Amino acid sequence: MEQFLVWLEESRLSAAIAGSLFMYPGILAAHGVGMAVVVGLNVAVSLRVLGVARMLPLAAMAQFYPMMWAGLWVNVATGVLLAMAGATRVLVDPVFFLKMAVVALAVLNMRRLKRELLRDSGRPDGSELPGAPGDSPTWSKRSISVMAVASIVLWGGAITLGRLMAYSFYRFWQ
Amino acid sequence: MDLFPPTWLVSGLEWVQATTNFPEFVNQNGWIWVVGETLHFMGLSLLMGTIGAFDLRMLGMAKSLPIGPLQRLVPWGLAGFVLCLLTGVMFIVGNFWGSNAYFNNIAFKWKMAAILLAGINVLMFEVTGMGRAVAVLGPGASAPVGAKVVAGTSLLLWVAVIVCGRFLPILGDAF
Numbered sequence: 114m115e116q117f118l119v120w121l122e123e124s125r126l127s128a129a130i131a132g133s134l135f136m137y138p139g140i141l142a143a144h145g146v147g148m149a150v151v152v153g154l155n156v157a158v159s160l161r162v163l164g165v166a167r168m169l170p171l172a173a174m175a176q177f178y179p180m181m182w183a184g185l186w187v188n189v190a191t192g193v194l195l196a197m198a199g200a201t202r203v204l205v206d207p208v209f210f211l212k213m214a215v216v217a218l219a220v221l222n223m224r225r226l227k228r229e230l231l232r233d234s235g236r237p238d239g240s241e242l243p244g245a246p247g248d249s250p251t252w253s254k255r256s257i258s259v260m261a262v263a264s265i266v267l268w269g270g271a272i273t274l275g276r277l278m279a280y281s282f283y284r285f286w287q
Numbered sequence: 288m289d290l291f292p293p294t295w296l297v298s299g300l301e302w303v304q305a306t307t308n309f310p311e312f313v314n315q316n317g318w319i320w321v322v323g324e325t326l327h328f329m330g331l332s333l334l335m336g337t338i339g340a341f342d343l344r345m346l347g348m349a350k351s352l353p354i355g356p357l358q359r360l361v362p363w364g365l366a367g368f369v370l371c372l373l374t375g376v377m378f379i380v381g382n383f384w385g386s387n388a389y390f391n392n393i394a395f396k397w398k399m400a401a402i403l404l405a406g407i408n409v410l411m412f413e414v415t416g417m418g419r420a421v422a423v424l425g426p427g428a429s430a431p432v433g434a435k436v437v438a439g440t441s442l443l444l445w446v447a448v449i450v451c452g453r454f455l456p457i458l459g460d461a462f
Contacts, residue, residue: 134457142453146446148328153336157360160337165363168356173426176349177340269329276325280317 121200130198137198144191148275150184152268155223159261162226175230178223185220203278212274219267226260292390300383313381320381327374331452333367335445345421345430345438354430355422394458398451405444412437 121127130136158174160166196203203209304310313319337360343349344357379389389395412418412434421434430438 138454138457142450145328145449145453149332149335149445149449150339152329152332153334153339155336156333157336157340160360160363166356166359168359169352170426173349173351176351177343180343180348268332272328272332273325276321276328280321 118200118204121197127198140191140194147184147187151181154181155264155268159264162257162261172230175227178227208277215270222263229257303380304383310381310383323374323377327371330367330370334364337364342438342441345434351426353426354424394451394454398448401444401447408440
């Protein structure tokens with residue numbers, strides 16, 4: 114395993130990234146922008162679900178998801194490059210694996226939330242606030258609000274774990 | 288840039304360092320930096336998400352949303368900005384050892400300039416009445432060209448701020 118990590122880190126792609134003054138921070142910068150897009154838009158949608166700017170039609174918020182997926186793909190690509198370039202440090206870090214687990218949960222939650230947003234999108238009277246009378250039982254105000262809160266908590270957790278990856282002073286297990 | 292940093296700022300930071308010894312405290316308690324950076328990133332995500340959503344709508348994304356209500360998300364973006372400002376000040380104060388690494392940092396100067404320009408951009412948007420004009424636009428409506436220019440500039444500037452921030456530890460006083 115150790116040899117594989119060393120091989121990854123010493124590969125030509127990794128060397129190109131690590132060797133240039135601008136490549137590695139450039140990739141990190143793209144990762145940061147992707148983060149702002151994904152987390153930011155998720156939080157914006159969550160805020161709406163939780164009651165901010167109620168005049169915004171709930172189902173229409175789903176139109177921001179393509180931008181969110183774009184941000185996510187940018188972060189997957191940059192993340193892979195970053196993990197490769199620092200393989201011996203990143204791929205043995207329990208904090209990294211915890212972050213991946215949290216991101217996975219956040220993405221699953223994102224997909225569920227989107228499905229819920231679009232579930233009752235064909236309503237003729239325009240009432241799209243969760244919990245309105247005549248709602249189908251599947252769209253309960255509580256469940257969509259829980260997903261909105263979960264989104265904020267999970268993405269906040271991903272950001273925190275990402276930052277923790279850069280520091281090692283607290284790692285008592287090493 | 289000889290105007291920067293202004294002497295009052297340097298004197299102020301020297302006073303804080305002498306009185307509270309905050310830089311030493313930060314140096315000994317690394318977790319403060321981690322918490323500060325985490326909050327800084329959360330603040331910037333909040334800013335990009337809410338103000339970004341508003342900008343994106345003006346540029347034509349998510350067209351079935353009315354523009355006015357989207358503006359109600361903007362105060363949350365400002366809260367994100369304030370969080371970044373507070374944590375940012377903490378970074379500067381906590382990193383001040385006689386002179387400050389940030390003041391000689393080209394990336395820091397560019398970052399501050401970009402933030403200033405973003406603020407001017409918002410000011411122009413409100414002062415020229417564009418903000419009020421787009422607030423009444425409903426689902427399916429296109430924003431006027433001026434508003435699109437403001438929106439595009441806003442997005443570009445905030446992305447530039449993030450990128451400059453990322454380069455702070457790299458460029459340092461290299462130039």
